[in-house]
Each structure stands twice: as structure tokens, then as C-alpha cells.
Amino acid sequence: MPKTIMQGRPSHQLRSLATLLATTVAVLDSRCIGKPLVPQWSAGFEIGTLFFRRQFIHALALRDIAEGRAYFDSLYSVVVDKPEVDQKPSAAGEPRGDWFIPRGHQSPLTLLYFHGGGYAFYGAVSRHFIAMLAQMLQVPIFAPDYRLTPEHPHPAQLEDGLVAYRHLLGAGADPKHVVVGGDSAGGHLALMLLAKLRAAGLPQPALAIGLSPWTDIGRRGESQFGNDRYDMVQGCQTLQYAAWLKGDTGASDADLSPIHQSYRDAAPVYLQAGGKEILVDMIRDFARSLQLQGARVRLDVWEHMTHEFHAYGDTLVQSRQAIAGIREAMAWATGADAGTLAVGPQTELDGLRFVGNRI
Template sequence: MGTLSTLATLIRASLGTAVRRMKRGPLRPGWSFAYEATVAFMKANNERLYLRPAPEQREEVERLARTTSALRRVHREEVSAGGVPSVWFSPPERSGDAVVLYLHGGAYVMGSPRTHGDLLARLALGTGLRVLAPDYRLAPEHPFPAQLEDTLAVYRWLLSSGVSPRRVVFAGDSAGGGLALSTLVAARDQGTPLPAGAVVIAPWVDLECGGASVERNAAYDWGDKAMLLHWAGWFLGGAPAREPLASPLHADLRGLPPLFVHVGSAELQYDDGVRITEKARAGGVQAHLEVWPEMVHDFQTFGEGFPESVRGTTKLCEHLQRVLLDAERQEGPGIGGPP
């Protein structure tokens, strides 16, 4: 039944997109039919699912995962990282011994290394580095701070295994981007050595969803404020929405390593990306904001069939390598050395 419902949603979204474009043209000037239909499908699928029990949402999202050409080119290995189930994505030829610690998105309710496998594989191939993806606990069964605890455990495991913190770069998308920033803050406060930096995609850093773009871009993106607030409630589990380690927009960001923030101009989280970048800069953090015109949330995950996704992933790889190279220049040789 789930597969048939998903297929019916896809057909309706595609037909609706075709009719709308014939009458009024593309929803955004630069959108192809394939891109617009994909966004329409994802939004319709979210509208169909978000009020259902969390296990059903996860099952539907997992069903959409496919084995892609990028996934066939990397080696995947399951590992218990500090007691947290995780997956290594390793390219056939490594360019160094640095590690990308990637935190998947999914509103803290769904998602896994499997749902994000294609992107993780493309990051490994594009950087020549190993990518470690924790399968952290999800809400509502495991509300905040379970996800933060799991990520800290994985990071400490990496350090205890002999990986230098300066050879680690955090990355993540959406909720995972927010979680990456929260983990930096928590690690700093606990005295844990910080990684070289972080590269995040559309970080969800304000669980009150107070940015104007949440409503301004609702007509274009594949979610809306009601969905975000529903998932945020599950994640918070009674914690205040302004808790700094849940909504890092309200955290003290001073002393954090360099940040690269990627956002689409047509996405709900656009203002989250802008505001967290501005706050980081105000706190003395080296922060770069990469705005992608006309792009929606997490467009980098759309796959190699979309030129926009390919360009976005290429830039992510450049920024991951930049963070590590800058850390190497500051600390001396080693980060980009042979495995």
C-alpha cells in the first residue's frame, strides 16, 4: 500500500506540474520540469505523511532510497562508533586520512545513512576522504538531547581511535546541520578538542521557525511551518524551543572553528542560514555563506540526474577540502598527507 500511495503521489505531482507550467510557466524562472515536479512530489509526500506516526514516516522515506552509481563506487562498512550504529563510506582511492563526520537530516524524526547514502557516497568520491555517518537516535521515541549525546559519542570515539581533531570536519544537512553546530558548542563547553570546522547545508537552527523565509518561501519549498513545528515538538519533548543546544541560533558561538553555510534562496531555512552566519561572524567566527539562487531545501540530495545537485555537491566538496587545508596550514603538515 505504501508503494502504491507513493507512486500515486508522484503521478499526481507530475501531472499537476505539467498542467500548471502550461498555464502559467515554471513556478520559479530557472526551474526545469524535472526539478519542479520533484519538488512538488516531495511536498505532496510530506503533506501526506507528516501527521502519521513516526515509524510510518520513516518507512516511507527509507523506501525512497535507491542504490545509485555513486553508492556502487564506494565501500560501505557498518561500525559501532562509541556505541552508536554508524556507516563508513570510503572512496576507492583516498586522498588523505581526514574524516568527514556527516549528520543526516530528517527533522530529527526520520532519515538515516541509507536515505542519504547517495549524497554521502558523492561526498566521499568528490573529496577522496572517508565519510562517517552516525545512525543517531530519532524523536519522538528519543527526544532531545539524545541526538546530541550520540553525536558527541561518535566524535569522541573518532578521537580515541587516533584521529586528530584537526583532521575531522563536521557536515550535515537540515536538522543534521543544526546538530553539527550544536555539537560544536557542546564540545567546546565540555573542553573536547574542536574539529577543523564545519560545512552545513540549510541548517535548522531555530526550532521556533521564526525566520521570515519560513512563510515567504512556503509556496516554493517542499515543506511548511506547520510541518516544521510538528516535528520540532516531537524533537524537543518538552524542552524549550530556545534551548541553545537544540536551537543553536540562541547559542554562544564564540570560539567555534570556521563554518561554511549553504542555503537556497527559495527554501524555508534561508533565513536560518543567513542568521546563523551573521551571529557566528559577530562572535568572531570565520563564517562563509553560500547562497544558491532559486534552489529549495536540500537540493544537493536530489542526485546526479540534476545539474543543480551536482554543482551543489561539487561546491560542498571544495569547502570540505578548504576547511582541512586551512587547518593544515595553521597546524603544520599532516592533514592532507598519505593514508
């Protein structure tokens, strides 16, 4: 059952609650006069999108990022109150993070999953999403608690990602049974990790998954600012996150953007995006760049969806379809399903093909 959770400082809770109520009233008023933001959205989806937009805007306007994180965590909703998943922190000697293990699962796979949040947030809502994802995929997930910006600019996050991947392999995981993925900035990290594995002397995983991934930390595509009115994340915020990621390292946008990396001989890449999100144009550009490199890539875009619409789980048709697509892609990439991936109306680019019995 869906549940709203409030926690932390009372002043943060009260402001968040007021924001939620004001957003709800504004959305319902607009719909009463026949002016939904997007006709294909439910009232609940529109309220959720605009509420989280306002929460991010206020969190980033506070005096420091620690307070912003606390404010963002003060009120959030989850669509599954108690997923059938055992969550446990990593053991001594393991990279810092959490395991999300579905009860009674039979999967031989491990999903190394990097959370989103612009590299600056790791909200409680993200942990709930990962738990829900583990339940719906029926696959154990290890989610590293990688270092955040602005306190820790690049390459801290990539270093932490490589440590986590190396640890999984060193603990006995077969790379053919490991999938690497993430959402938003976590998708950026998964894709950057994939591009750096060869230089690190590490084998490729079976598959890389990017959910609404940030593929260029600079300016790219009309949607980055043109879809501001629809999305919960705003174009100007991507530039702030990019500045924090670069810090004073002297790194360029190209240095830190997946779209400027080489993916020749890399694992297959499965990308998902919403057609109303700010990142959709750069995700499309990234998919085409992979195709031009000869990499294996599939891109699915749900026309009316926003950034990270997957968080709605079973309560939204498009989210349910997207997570089912992840499950099918994982089975395909790891040899558990000898068929081909079904192409749906959301498929914009399909470059995943079998060669004999292998990918």
C-alpha cells in the same frame, strides 16, 4: 544512472506511485500553459520538489511515526544508482552508524556527517545521498545512526553526536583532519555539537559544514512560511519537529537553537542554502550572528534552489557547484590548499580569512 526504488508495504508503494504520477501530470500540465512554479527550474526538479513535499505531508499525517517512516521509504529516486563507495556498519565497540569509504581515495580527512530528516526520519534516500557525497568529495564519511524523535527527545541526539566525535578522536583521528557536517536537522546537530565541544573538554574540528541547516527551532524569518509554495519542507513541519525535539524536557527554543549558542573561538563554519527554501532567512540570521561574535563564517546561497538541493549531485549545476564548494572548503580548512576560497555570485557573507599560513 538515476534510478527509482520501490520497497516495503504494497499499499504504501501504490500510494507513493500514484502521488508521483499525479505530481508529474500536474507539473507538465502547468508547464504546457506556461506556468512553471519557478521559471529557472527544470520539470524534473519541480516534480521532485513537489513529490517529496507531498510524501512528507502524508508521512506526518499517519497514525504513528514508524508507519510514516515506512511510507516515506516506499518510493524514492537516486541520481547515482551504485556509488563507487564501500558502505559498512560500524564495528563492535564503535558508535552505531555506517562508514562510507570511497574506493581508491587518498584523503587523510574524515567527515563526521549527521543526516537530515527533522530528527524524526532517517530515510534510505539519506543513506544514498551520503554515499554519493563520499564519492564526490573523495573523503571517508562516518554517519552516526543517532537516536530519533519523538521516541528520544533532546539531549539524545547531541549525546550521540558527542560520543561519535569523541570516538573518532580516541581512535586516532587528528582533529585537524576531522570535519563535522550535516544537512537540515543534521546541520543543526553539527552546529550544536560545535558549540558544546569546549564544555565537553574536546578540541575543535578543522571545519563545520551546514547544508540547509536548521538554525532556530522557533519561528524566525518570513521565508519559514513564505517559501512554503516552493519548498519540499513546510514551515508547520519545523514546529512539529521542534515539539518532538523538546519533548517534555522543559527546554526552550533558545536552549536548543544554534543561533542562541556561543561560537567564539570555534572552528570555521561553512553554510550553504537555497534562496527558495523555508530556512534561508534563519540561516542568514545565523551567519550574521556568527560574524557579530567574531566567528569565522562563510555563507553561500543559490538564489533559485530549495532545501537540500545538493541531493541532485552531478545532474544539477547548482548542486555540483555546492559540492565542489564543500570540497574546496575542506581542503582550505585542513591546509591541503594554501590558497583562499573563491567567491562566487552565490556568496552572501565571506568571513573566512587566513592569518599567516593558518586559518
